Amino acid sequence: MGADSVSYPWLFEYLLRLGDDRLVLGHRLSEWCGHGPVLEEDIALANVALDLIGQATHFLRLAGQVEGKGRDEDALAYLRDGIAYRNVKLVELPNGDFGRTIMRQFLFDVWSVLLLDGLRRAAHPELAGIAAKAHKEARYHVRHSGDWVLRLGDGTEESHRRAQTALDELWPYTGELFAADEVGGVLAGTVAPDPTALEPAWRRVVSDVVRRATLTLPADGFMHSGGRQGRHTEHLGHLLDEMQILARSHPGAKW
């Protein structure tokens, strides 16, 4: 099956996932702006947030074009309710402390590099182009978050404890990154990499860094799910309230 024959609802759904993961995580990271532990980190987190929101803009713009109902990236970002968001639950969780923010970022960044690497070879030229650009950015994101995981895990007793707690609490949210479903199944191999196929490489990198950071990889147990189907935690609604209020209160406002 070629890229052209992939029908609209599947590709649209998939592009929403790509866009929403990055939009929601970018918004979360932007909450650190002005609150970073040191100036360099404040700037770094804001830079990563900007990259992610930029990537979301491109994915959501393409989603709107694929849908063909006149919705642009702003309509998709600001005028959808939580139930229509397709991000994984991992990215909507509150930031917590710096260690937890960084640990979530690391788990996401490794996955994102692997996913974008597959997408940049995809049979959909425009999607592949956006992914190729985003892939370059994800590679320096993971250098940043990975370095911090090493430093915090192999740091003081306090930083180690917090990093381990973050890893333990976030682990049950990682299963959703690799879950197979109908959308992934239809697109797998042509437009998108098979989500389950990314897991071995992800585990290899994550467990290597976790080991060098003197942390312990949690045992696999219950894994959360549902974000891709619009069943979110209570945290997403609060995030969207803040993100969308201006656009919804003043429709069409420009500034």
Added chain:
Amino acid sequence: MVSRASAETELFELLRGIPDPEVPALDIVELGIVRRVELRPDGGVTVDVTPTYSGCPAMHVIEQEIVAALRAKGHDRVELRTVYSPAWTTDWLSDAAKAKLKAYGITPPALVAAEQPLVPLSAVVRRAACPYCGSSNTERKSEFGATACKAIHYCHHCDQPFEEFKAL
């Protein structure tokens, strides 16, 4: 009569008059943002642009300035097309452009290195040459700076911070 190709070249050259809003030492053509200018059969102009970083906040201003510059030459129907492939890279910067960056006080980007295996390593950090004194006795303070395209370094030889245009 001027051929279409030479008219297109002329418009392309015209866009060299637009400096990058964040790094005004370089114009948007030498940065590689403007990929192509096409005179359409209907008399309009299509300009292909490619984003540098996905979230570069300067893109919007750049697009407005392209439209304004072409309007000033009598082209009212300007269409901007975002092209993603090939992805923008700092390897497109010419030696002349890199010299301008250095003269402006920003260390020019190194050539993009081959992709490394995906294991973060803080140990291998290339030491950027200080744009002021040329010393390599420098230290990278952060891979993130005041704009998406720059990293922050410190020169231990002349004791001052400096910025580097990151290789991407």
